[in-house]
Amino acid sequence: MFTEVKNMKVYEQIINQFKDMIAKGLLKKGDKLPSERELVSQLGVSRTGIREALSALQMIGLVESRHGEGNYIKDNLEDSLKDPFLLIFMLNGGKFHEILEFRKGIEIETAALAANKIQDDEIVILKDILHRLDNAECEEVKVKLDKELHYLIAKASKNILIINLLNVNSSLMDIFISEARGKILSKKENRECLLKQHKDIVDAISNHDSFNASKAMRRHLDFIEKYIYNMK
């Protein structure tokens, strides 16, 4: 399965073998990896090299070590890249408005994709979330449902890059506005505005109307953007 490695840095060689095996479909989500001992003998490298490669793969959220069971390719890769992304964003002196701009770009197009690709069962869930959002009293629940709504729209786009990056982006946002989200939702007049906006988005997506889905999403994100900037 794996073959012996030479020359380059050990961890690079191992990562390259992973790449090959993934590309060939030999290594899939949820798969158990050979033990460290087995990897050492299959690849003919040092245990240190193996450990370096494995920790690198853990750090990017690709491999998880289950206590007493060994190492696995993660089943759910939606949250991967969060840490690396955050580090690079900070090192580049990234500003909050860049996160919003980025989100806007992706999410407006995502609404259109979702309108084209959403399945009937997803529409039912989407409408249910909207209904619960309408009736929720507790701020915390509202924040949670709001996130769920946006997440489901991303999922309905069926685009794994978009799902992954909107997730990562959402956790970046949380760092900056963990409280802001609650504040926006807690004011009665905003609550009504936001509910109307969410309803327009859900309606357009449910009607497979990609043009109006994008438009409604843009209106929604413009509103949030303005609100956050005025708050600061």
Add this chain to the structure above:
Amino acid sequence: MFTEVKNMKVYEQIINQFKDMIAKGLLKKGDKLPSERELVSQLGVSRTGIREALSALQMIGLVESRHGEGNYIKDNLEDSLKDPFLLIFMLNGGKFHEILEFRKGIEIETAALAANKIQDDEIVILKDILHRLDNAECEEVKVKLDKELHYLIAKASKNILIINLLNVNSSLMDIFISEARGKILSKKENRECLLKQHKDIVDAISNHDSFNASKAMRRHLDFIEKYIYNMK
């Protein structure tokens, strides 16, 4: 600067310290890191732990080891995340059209941002690239200039997330269509279409007309999308 670490996995603790130091501005792009020996004594962890952390940081394109000089935080982080991104994309069974969809979402908004934020000197460069693209004969040069044009528009957006992700996305695209780009550009009728599209984009951005910049970018990417799908 660094403090002793306990409990969690060693590499996780070290990464967390990096995060803190970056957040506090104590660690910046281009900075030299303490030697492995110094890190061992400052953090009170094993050399193995340090090596694991460093290789993880190298893998995500954040740290580079310069032969005989030690480890540095990279100066240029624009290409970071390429490898992790690719691995996760492959593991998720990502399809080529997802890359195009993602690019469309970001790049349409990026054109609008660029129109708002572009500086006069950037406009000069942008127009120069367009001019050279018009006069280039060799396919290879055209592909290179085409990429440069899109890259400069991303840079003019001044959004580091967008610059980073369009770079990563462009290298993902290359894997799928290393030849397609050349094929599109080599046909005379396409060449004229594309030149007109690029000209419209550059004109709108240079006039700080964000509405038409987005529109022209959408037209351009729709054209490419259609072409690539028909080619397959």
